[in-house]
Amino acid sequence: MNTAIPKGRPIEILLVEDSPEEAQLTMDALKDGRVSNRIHWVEDGEEAMSFLRRAGRHSAAPRPDLILLDLRLPRISGHEVLQEIKEHPSFRRIPVVIMTSSDDEKDVAKAYDGHANCFITKPVDIDKFIDAVRSIEDFWLTVVHLPAA
Amino acid sequence: MTGIHEAAPVEILLVEDSPNDAELMVEALGAGKLKSRITVVEDGEEAIAYLRGAGVGIEVSSPSLILLDLHLPRMNGHEVLAEIKQDESLRRIPVVIMTSSEKDQDFIKAYDLFANCCVSKPMNQEQFASTVRKIELFWLRIARRG
Numbered sequence: 001m002n003t004a005i006p007k008g009r010p011i012e013i014l015l016v017e018d019s020p021e022e023a024q025l026t027m028d029a030l031k032d033g034r035v036s037n038r039i040h041w042v043e044d045g046e047e048a049m050s051f052l053r054r055a056g057r058h059s060a061a062p063r064p065d066l067i068l069l070d071l072r073l074p075r076i077s078g079h080e081v082l083q084e085i086k087e088h089p090s091f092r093r094i095p096v097v098i099m100t101s102s103d104d105e106k107d108v109a110k111a112y113d114g115h116a117n118c119f120i121t122k123p124v125d126i127d128k129f130i131d132a133v134r135s136i137e138d139f140w141l142t143v144v145h146l147p148a149a
Numbered sequence: 150m151t152g153i154h155e156a157a158p159v160e161i162l163l164v165e166d167s168p169n170d171a172e173l174m175v176e177a178l179g180a181g182k183l184k185s186r187i188t189v190v191e192d193g194e195e196a197i198a199y200l201r202g203a204g205v206g207i208e209v210s211s212p213s214l215i216l217l218d219l220h221l222p223r224m225n226g227h228e229v230l231a232e233i234k235q236d237e238s239l240r241r242i243p244v245v246i247m248t249s250s251e252k253d254q255d256f257i258k259a260y261d262l263f264a265n266c267c268v269s270k271p272m273n274q275e276q277f278a279s280t281v282r283k284i285e286l287f288w289l290r291i292a293r294r295g
Contacts, residue, residue, distance in 0.1 A: 086263070092260075092261060092263075093257055093260035093261050094260075095260070095266060108293045108294070108295050109241060109295045111295070112240070112241040112295030113237075113240065113241060113295070115234070115240075115263045117265050117266060118243070118265060118266070118288075118292045118293075119292060119293040119295070120291065120292060120293065121293055132291070135287065135291045136291075138283075139283065139287040139291075140266070143268060143280060143283050143284065143287075144266045144267065144268060145256055145267045145268055145269045147253075147256050147257050147260045147267075148253045148256070148257065
């Protein structure tokens with residue numbers, strides 16, 4: 001296996017998504033994947049940072065191996081969350097996949113400038129959405145060598 | 150980056166000092182359905198010189214994807230990566246580290262330097278080719294480019 005993750009341990013994914021429907025779709029699509037994974041869903045940027053910092057109710061949170069991050073979030077924007085993660089000495093190495101409904105080139109450019117590992121525009125069509133999530137799962141969980149936590 | 154030349158092949162830069170690996174990669178990329186134009190450079194300094202020169206001439210355009218080995222003569226892969234990701238005009242280009250290194254530290258360092266992703270080179274030739282094609286497919290068809 002192409003990864004530093006020890007065999008038998010599920011890959012921990014942090015999903016930062018404010019839409020419950022899209023979160024559910026994403027989680028369902030990932031559940032059917034080839035590689036055992038566990039998804040931790042938070043609805044906004046502040047909770048995402050609490051999760052990473054193991055603060056408050058997230059004191060027992062595992063370190064995520066991968067972060068799926070929406071840009072349109074309440075309170076702090078996805079760009080700001082990305083910045084906080086990529087400026088942090090130990091969180092910065094966690095791959096961040098931006099998954100957002102934005103099609104705007106400016107968002108794409110800004111995300112890559114902010115060191116997003118990759119940017120995916122969420123398809124509007126449900127089947128294509130599921131395909132996109134599966135492609136992410138296929139690439140990031142089976143091809144990529146994720147950094148050891 | 151669409152426009153008049155919508156059918157123009159996509160540019161891929163391979164930074165790879167092993168001729169065998171380079172050949173495998175070029176073959177694998179050429180075998181795919183995607184029209185890619187591949188440039189191979191053998192060391193880090195050449196890579197940087199190429200990237201800085203690209204976009205200036207009419208013939209050479211900025212690559213849409215860089216596959217970067219870590220163990221290179223003259224400038225090592227980490228240094229090349231750092232230069233690319235610190236350069237405002239180059240940092241948006243996805244850089245995929247492809248390495249035979251087995252040291253966790255090499256991967257961690259690459260991610261810390263903002264490699265878009267890291268992939269271990271499979272030992273088996275078929276898997277190697279298949280991995281290269283998966284990288285090409287994901288970065289040129291699925292991911293949005295900056």
